[in-house]
Amino acid sequence: MEEFKGKRLFLYNLSTAGWVLLDSIWLTFAIVFLLPPKERVAEGMIPFVSNERFLGIITVLGAVMLFGR
Numbered sequence: 001m002e003e004f005k006g007k008r009l010f011l012y013n014l015s016t017a018g019w020v021l022l023d024s025i026w027l028t029f030a031i032v033f034l035l036p037p038k039e040r041v042a043e044g045m046i047p048f049v050s051n052e053r054f055l056g057i058i059t060v061l062g063a064v065m066l067f068g069r
Contacts, residue, residue: 027065035061 004012036045049060058066 030065031061 034048035051036047041047049064051059051061054060054063
């Protein structure tokens with residue numbers, strides 16, 4: 001296996017940072033869009049998933065995020 005050095009190693013590490021940033025943005029978007037805060041619901045935004053617990057332990061959105069990875 002080829003060992004990365006210098007610039008190639010730096011670029012390889014940047015891809016990991018980019019993936020973490022993209023994952024964080026996606027999780028924030030999913031939570032706010034699918035299950036908006038109460039203030040947004042009062043303004044007319046529609047929650048797309050229920051905030052009720054599923055099987056008494058976890059919410060639907062929590063189950064999707066846990067098992068969807």
